[in-house]
Amino acid sequence: MMPDSLDSTTDFGGGAAAPDASPPPRRRGPVRLLSAGLFLLLAAGGGGIALSSRRVVKDQEKRLLQQRSTEVGALFNLSGARLQEALHTGSTVVTLTHDDAGAFASTAQAAVASRLVGAMAVVQDDGQGGYRVLHSQGPGLAPDGPLPEPVVAALARAGSDGQFVSTPVFVVDGQRRLGYAVLIPGLTPRTLIYGQSALTQSTTSPSRQNQLFSDLDGAVYAGSRVDPAQLVLSTPRFPIGKGQVRTPFKLGADTWLLELSANHPLVSTLAARQPWLYLIGGLLAAILVAALVEVLLRRRQFALALVEERTGQLRRSLADLDAAQQQLVHQERLAAIGQLASAVGHELRNPLGVLGNVFYLLRGRLGSDDPWVERQLATGEREVGAATLIVSDLLEFSRPRQPVMEDVDVAAIVDEVLAVAPPPSGIEVARRLAPDLPPMRADRSQLRQVLLNLVSNAYDAMPEGGLMVVEADQVDGCVDLTVADTGGGIADDALPRLFEPFFTTKAKGIGLGLSVAHRIVEAHGGSLEARSRGGTGASFTVTLPSAAVPAATIQ
Numbered sequence: 001m002m003p004d005s006l007d008s009t010t011d012f013g014g015g016a017a018a019p020d021a022s023p024p025p026r027r028r029g030p031v032r033l034l035s036a037g038l039f040l041l042l043a044a045g046g047g048g049i050a051l052s053s054r055r056v057v058k059d060q061e062k063r064l065l066q067q068r069s070t071e072v073g074a075l076f077n078l079s080g081a082r083l084q085e086a087l088h089t090g091s092t093v094v095t096l097t098h099d100d101a102g103a104f105a106s107t108a109q110a111a112v113a114s115r116l117v118g119a120m121a122v123v124q125d126d127g128q129g130g131y132r133v134l135h136s137q138g139p140g141l142a143p144d145g146p147l148p149e150p151v152v153a154a155l156a157r158a159g160s161d162g163q164f165v166s167t168p169v170f171v172v173d174g175q176r177r178l179g180y181a182v183l184i185p186g187l188t189p190r191t192l193i194y195g196q197s198a199l200t201q202s203t204t205s206p207s208r209q210n211q212l213f214s215d216l217d218g219a220v221y222a223g224s225r226v227d228p229a230q231l232v233l234s235t236p237r238f239p240i241g242k243g244q245v246r247t248p249f250k251l252g253a254d255t256w257l258l259e260l261s262a263n264h265p266l267v268s269t270l271a272a273r274q275p276w277l278y279l280i281g282g283l284l285a286a287i288l289v290a291a292l293v294e295v296l297l298r299r300r301q302f303a304l305a306l307v308e309e310r311t312g313q314l315r316r317s318l319a320d321l322d323a324a325q326q327q328l329v330h331q332e333r334l335a336a337i338g339q340l341a342s343a344v345g346h347e348l349r350n351p352l353g354v355l356g357n358v359f360y361l362l363r364g365r366l367g368s369d370d371p372w373v374e375r376q377l378a379t380g381e382r383e384v385g386a387a388t389l390i391v392s393d394l395l396e397f398s399r400p401r402q403p404v405m406e407d408v409d410v411a412a413i414v415d416e417v418l419a420v421a422p423p424p425s426g427i428e429v430a431r432r433l434a435p436d437l438p439p440m441r442a443d444r445s446q447l448r449q450v451l452l453n454l455v456s457n458a459y460d461a462m463p464e465g466g467l468m469v470v471e472a473d474q475v476d477g478c479v480d481l482t483v484a485d486t487g488g489g490i491a492d493d494a495l496p497r498l499f500e501p502f503f504t505t506k507a508k509g510i511g512l513g514l515s516v517a518h519r520i521v522e523a524h525g526g527s528l529e530a531r532s533r534g535g536t537g538a539s540f541t542v543t544l545p546s547a548a549v550p551a552a553t554i555q
């Protein structure tokens with residue numbers, strides 16, 4: 001008892017000291033959901049920042065490109081100004097020298113040598129809607145030669161404001177050309193300085209010549225539209241018409257178009273990588289935070305489960321303790337009752353013995369001739385027998401005795417019991433003992449007490465009369481001894497409690513008979529089984545080992 005309650009306390013303490021001895025079950029579902037949600041949220045946040053920073057970088061890149069494109073435009077403008085200056089110098093020389101061919105030739109030669117133009121000429125309105133070359137320097141402009149239509153149209157446009165005009169790209173003898181002209185003021189008929197350049201496939205762009213623009217690709221068109229026919233120059237492999245920015249710029253009186261792309265990021269490398277950095281940073285932060293939250297949540301859940309488990313253990317321990325306490329109280333009560341039973345038993349044993357003797361002597365003196373006397377004597381003897389059985393039960397209950405084994409003849413003990421406790425009137429007794437029954441190994445007086453209890457219970461079960469059958473049979477080295485009656489049977493709820501001390505359903509019962517019988521049979525290493533046949537009777541079977549029959553007897 002006590003060790004039991006101590007054990008459970010020790011168990012509880014031990015369990016608390018080693019929490020991983022039986023880890024509580026983990027419920028992962030909600031934890032996974034929360035940390036996964038957090039991860040997605042943070043990852044989405046990182047992705048969003050990366051996207052918007054990418055937009056900012058792109059925007060910055062575009063603005064830088066725009067700025068660079070304005071710079072390139074300004075450079076072309078400068079080239080235009082130098083061209084215009086060269087043409088103006090020609091114009092001034094012609095005016096001052098009254099169109100001296102030699103003077104013009106040396107001026108034009110300088111311009112051709114500086115590669116500002118491929119060829120230069122003085123051209124004059126021929127009065128028939130065309131122009132003729134008066135003098136020329138450089139290839140492709142022979143004196144007196146006719147000028148192609150696009151050139152004539154451009155020459156006609158040149159005005160007295162001194163600005164130079166340019167022709168669109170035109171083709172002569174399969175060669176793409178470009179021309180520029182300024183009007184020489186104050187001369188009649190209209191006389192102009194005309195410069196011309198041949199466009200070759202290998203024309204390199206200023207962006208390549210100038211390291212400042214090495215990170216740009218692009219193309220320049222004569223005119224304000226993207227038109228492959230009007231392509232003046234481009235960087236190698238530049239996809240015509242697919243530049244990132246288009247910037248018109250002024251060249252003399254005309255507007256040309258510049259188309260540009262950056263061949264690598266114009267913003268700093270760090271800035272260009274910023275979105276990726278944000279994305280990676282965001283993902284790392286998401287993983288880190290989600291992992292941290294997951295760990296914390298799991299810890300919390302683990303702790304909660306542990307508390308739950310420990311609380312359960314505590315409750316169980318308390319319940320055990322409670323049961324133990326109740327059992328203790330019960331045992332103590334039984335012990336007190338036992339003491340009382342012992343005292344009463346001892347006090348009653350002797351007077352009952354004396355009463356038994358008195359009845360014996362009376363029967364001897366009065367004889368059995370008078371039925372009335374016989375009836376009174378039988379009643380007295382039966383009641384003394386019942387009282388003696390109760391006293392025996394009380395004593396056996398209060399001080400259980402170890403059986404002293406001997407060979408007991410079954411028929412003899414049945415006879416003795418039926419003699420001591422004869423059936424009341426109205427009850428018939430049938431004995432069905434198998435022939436050649438071996439003796440039982442038992443404590444004779446204890447077995448007698450067991451049988452007396454079963455028989456007296458059977459009598460009690462049949463107040464209106466009936467049949468009691470005492471049966472004995474040999475089964476597998478044991479003897480089954482059954483007392484069956486035709487009484488009211490045993491109620492279902494009473495069946496499991498039959499062998500409890502003090503369990504009784506009788507108004508005058510004390511409930512010790514079966515509990516004592518059961519204890520005695522168990523002390524013999526045998527068994528006592530109760531069976532109820534519904535409302536038509538009950539039977540109790542004692543099974544005890546049989547004594548080995550000596551071989552000599554069998555022969």
Ligand SMILES: Nc1ncnc2c1ncn2[C@@H]1O[C@H](COP(=O)(O)OP(=O)(O)O)[C@@H](O)[C@H]1O
Pocket residue numbers: 453457458461485487488489490494498503504505506508509510511512513514515537538539
């Ligand atoms: N042959 C039987 N038929 C029906 N009920 C029985 C029989 N034997 C015992 N019982 C039930 O078992 C209870 C306990 O029996 P027992 O321990 O002998 O105590 P008591 O006879 O003093 O009641 C009885 O009160 C009765 O309800």
Ligand SMILES: [Mg+2]
Pocket residue numbers: 453456457513514
């Ligand atoms: Mg009884």
